[in-house]
Amino acid sequence: MFEARLLKASLLKKILEPIKDLVDSANFDCSPVGISLQAMDSTHVTLITLLLRSDGFDSYNCDRSLSLGLSLVSLNKILKCAGNDDFLTIKARDEADTVTFVFESPKSDRISDFEVKLLELKNDQYNIRDSDYSAVVKMPSAELQRICRDLSIMGENVTITANKEGVKFSVSGDSGSGNITVRPTTDTEADLATTIESKEPVVLSFALKFLSNFTKATPLSPTVKLTISETDPIVIEYKIDDIGYLRFFLAPKMD
Amino acid sequence: MFEARLLKASLLKKILEPIKDLVDSANFDCSPVGISLQAMDSTHVTLITLLLRSDGFDSYNCDRSLSLGLSLVSLNKILKCAGNDDFLTIKARDEADTVTFVFESPKSDRISDFEVKLLELKNDQYNIRDSDYSAVVKMPSAELQRICRDLSIMGENVTITANKEGVKFSVSGDSGSGNITVRPTTDTEADLATTIESKEPVVLSFALKFLSNFTKATPLSPTVKLTISETDPIVIEYKIDDIGYLRFFLAPKMD
Amino acid sequence: MFEARLLKASLLKKILEPIKDLVDSANFDCSPVGISLQAMDSTHVTLITLLLRSDGFDSYNCDRSLSLGLSLVSLNKILKCAGNDDFLTIKARDEADTVTFVFESPKSDRISDFEVKLLELKNDQYNIRDSDYSAVVKMPSAELQRICRDLSIMGENVTITANKEGVKFSVSGDSGSGNITVRPTTDTEADLATTIESKEPVVLSFALKFLSNFTKATPLSPTVKLTISETDPIVIEYKIDDIGYLRFFLAPKMD
Numbered sequence: 001m002f003e004a005r006l007l008k009a010s011l012l013k014k015i016l017e018p019i020k021d022l023v024d025s026a027n028f029d030c031s032p033v034g035i036s037l038q039a040m041d042s043t044h045v046t047l048i049t050l051l052l053r054s055d056g057f058d059s060y061n062c063d064r065s066l067s068l069g070l071s072l073v074s075l076n077k078i079l080k081c082a083g084n085d086d087f088l089t090i091k092a093r094d095e096a097d098t099v100t101f102v103f104e105s106p107k108s109d110r111i112s113d114f115e116v117k118l119l120e121l122k123n124d125q126y127n128i129r130d131s132d133y134s135a136v137v138k139m140p141s142a143e144l145q146r147i148c149r150d151l152s153i154m155g156e157n158v159t160i161t162a163n164k165e166g167v168k169f170s171v172s173g174d175s176g177s178g179n180i181t182v183r184p185t186t187d188t189e190a191d192l193a194t195t196i197e198s199k200e201p202v203v204l205s206f207a208l209k210f211l212s213n214f215t216k217a218t219p220l221s222p223t224v225k226l227t228i229s230e231t232d233p234i235v236i237e238y239k240i241d242d243i244g245y246l247r248f249f250l251a252p253k254m255d
Numbered sequence: 256m257f258e259a260r261l262l263k264a265s266l267l268k269k270i271l272e273p274i275k276d277l278v279d280s281a282n283f284d285c286s287p288v289g290i291s292l293q294a295m296d297s298t299h300v301t302l303i304t305l306l307l308r309s310d311g312f313d314s315y316n317c318d319r320s321l322s323l324g325l326s327l328v329s330l331n332k333i334l335k336c337a338g339n340d341d342f343l344t345i346k347a348r349d350e351a352d353t354v355t356f357v358f359e360s361p362k363s364d365r366i367s368d369f370e371v372k373l374l375e376l377k378n379d380q381y382n383i384r385d386s387d388y389s390a391v392v393k394m395p396s397a398e399l400q401r402i403c404r405d406l407s408i409m410g411e412n413v414t415i416t417a418n419k420e421g422v423k424f425s426v427s428g429d430s431g432s433g434n435i436t437v438r439p440t441t442d443t444e445a446d447l448a449t450t451i452e453s454k455e456p457v458v459l460s461f462a463l464k465f466l467s468n469f470t471k472a473t474p475l476s477p478t479v480k481l482t483i484s485e486t487d488p489i490v491i492e493y494k495i496d497d498i499g500y501l502r503f504f505l506a507p508k509m510d
Numbered sequence: 511m512f513e514a515r516l517l518k519a520s521l522l523k524k525i526l527e528p529i530k531d532l533v534d535s536a537n538f539d540c541s542p543v544g545i546s547l548q549a550m551d552s553t554h555v556t557l558i559t560l561l562l563r564s565d566g567f568d569s570y571n572c573d574r575s576l577s578l579g580l581s582l583v584s585l586n587k588i589l590k591c592a593g594n595d596d597f598l599t600i601k602a603r604d605e606a607d608t609v610t611f612v613f614e615s616p617k618s619d620r621i622s623d624f625e626v627k628l629l630e631l632k633n634d635q636y637n638i639r640d641s642d643y644s645a646v647v648k649m650p651s652a653e654l655q656r657i658c659r660d661l662s663i664m665g666e667n668v669t670i671t672a673n674k675e676g677v678k679f680s681v682s683g684d685s686g687s688g689n690i691t692v693r694p695t696t697d698t699e700a701d702l703a704t705t706i707e708s709k710e711p712v713v714l715s716f717a718l719k720f721l722s723n724f725t726k727a728t729p730l731s732p733t734v735k736l737t738i739s740e741t742d743p744i745v746i747e748y749k750i751d752d753i754g755y756l757r758f759f760l761a762p763k764m765d
Binding site for chain 1: 581583584587588590591608617618619620621622623624625626627
């Protein structure tokens with residue numbers, strides 16, 4: 001028997017938003033520790049990992065580990081029926097072939113339950129090594145979203161140049177070429193400050209299409225962390241309150 | 256000579272909104288008592304009735320009854336030219352083949368008049384008997400709109416189960432199946448309370464497409480009344496302030 | 511060397527909005543006096559003129575006159591990367607084949623620079639004579655925008671009838687015919703008053719498509735001035751703060 005309760009159904013909506021356009025279906029691995037997910041997009045260019053720790057839930061019961069294989073298309077349709085302030089309970093019996101999502105309005109005058117068929121999905125596990133980073137950038141997530149959206153208008157790829165002085169996002173296309181440079185800010189409110197931890201200057205290019213998609217996770221967190229390395233995929237991490245994180249790994253473009 | 260004046264042109268806009276996608280043209284029957292309309296959608300599945308009592312108008316002059324056959328497509332275009340706070344006057348001379356709509360801005364600095372050709376339409380009258388209901392549900396209109404919108408994502412038909420304990424809206428589709436249950440609320444403000452008057456439990460299915468269309472009438476009234484019967488079409492009624500009502504009749508789906 | 515700085519990048523966005531759908535590319539003529547532009551739409555029905563006086567800029571340096579031939583499509587893409595509150599600097603070296611747009615966020619934590627290739631464009635100069643007007647109408651720009659939008663729903667052409675009593679905008683189409691009449695207002699705040707200076711009554715017809723496009727300039731100014739003449743194109747003028755103006759010239763429709 002698995003049963004987990006979140007005080008805000010909107011959290012699951014926000015998590016699904018940046019994932020659903022990259023991945024059709026995925027295993028939500030439920031264990032006493034929490035819920036985790038690992039999934040690659042269909043073109044095998046980006047890897048998504050999610051962790052929701054059990055202690056971050058309002059209540060959490062998981063006798064033994066189980067994998068909930070879900071169509072993200074179906075899950076998305078169901079979540080559209082949840083009010084943002086609804087409580088969400090996820091329920092699955094052992095050996096069951098369905099999972100139930102229950103939404104309760106805060107005033108308890110409306111209760112909705114949706115049942116979805118579970119899918120049998122291969123459970124690929126990816127070994128993710130702790131990369132030896134060249135630069136770690138922490139910046140407002142809305143700022144990264146805006147930069148990706150703006151530069152997408154002008155070209156398909158972005159070159160990220162990071163050093164102590166700042167992070168430069170460069171694009172080149174038919175309309176011209178451009179750079180947006182973000183500088184460290186020490187004076188603003190700590191939460192939204194841009195900080196750069198740089199071991200060595202680094203220059204890498206990425207497909208804007210994927211970066212833009214990742215930034216749909218912006219509502220999850222006011223800040224985003226970019227871990228940039230010459231030898232490993234870039235890691236874009238959105239912290240999820242006190243409960244966990246959503247991470248995107250993207251391999252750089254080769255010249 | 257017919258001349259009727261409303262203090263808010265927006266009222267006619269709101270009335271037209273849920274009708275115009277179901278019916279192309281209709282007779283507005285004007286008499287000393289008021290304006291009434293009866294129309295079936297082109298597939299003859301749903302019947303719409305409208306009543307605007309003469310005493311609800313700011314001024315109302317109707318010497319003798321006349322039928323204004325109007326293209327709702329044209330009327331809708333004309334109403335788009337009215338400000339929501341404009342005064343609206345509808346004018347038709349006896350035996351005339353046009354009707355004039357006059358919009359005046361509250362500050363009187365803009366006055367618009369639009370003339371539309373009248374259509375010769377068959378004047379079908381439908382006998383609507385007072386049905387012996389199984390359940391009468393009064394609920395917030397925004398809540399019904401939301402339920403129809405949400406469930407439409409998951410399937411084409413909704414099954415409504417009503418009894419003393421609550422009203423359950425159920426849907427089933429490729430993504431899974433779900434239920435939204437609304438319970439009576441006695442404690443909230445009387446105006447927006449959900450109340451259920453149940454003579455006998457009832458279970459009926461309806462096409463969500465039509466129900467969703469009806470709920471475009473939501474801006475007309477904060478509440479909506481559903482009269483459900485095993486032997487008659489469901490009646491969805493929106494009260495229009497102190498002036499009348501807009502009602503939709505929909506036959507249930509057979510198994 | 512040319513370098514001009516505006517405190518609001520949004521100003522250039524607002525100027526481009528009504529121009530970009532009419533003209534693909536245009537010369538921005540820069541001289542010590544300021545920046546000016548003259549362009550005809552591809553169908554040669556409407557002429558656009560723009561003036562931005564040098565003293566309206568935050569800083570302005572122009573040693574000798576030069577013409578910056580720009581693709582408005584490219585310029586529009588670049589301007590989408592500017593925040594509305596960003597400072598904007600336009601830079602071009604003498605004999606250069608590119609121009610650079612620099613956007614700085616007010617907090618200086620983000621700086622963007624975009625380089626666009628210059629185009630070699632023919633430099634047509636149009637002689638615009640001061641027309642002997644029949645009527646000059648000053649009215650709220652939002653009101654003109656609304657009238658054009660509303661009437662576009664009903665027909666393709668508008669007939670403007672102006673005399674001392676008011677300005678009547680008339681349209682006729684399949685749905686019916688209509689008139690919107692705007693009257694002079696002496697009592698409201700002077701800034702948004704509608705005033706009519708009429709030498710002689712005038713009746714002229716225009717393509718609504720063009721008028722509607724011009725009214726995309728509404729965010730530039732709370733009021734708009736229409737100079738109407740029997741013998742010359744109508745002139746629709748939007749003042750741009752203390753820095754200049756944007757004018758549209760449109761020939762009337764012949765019967």
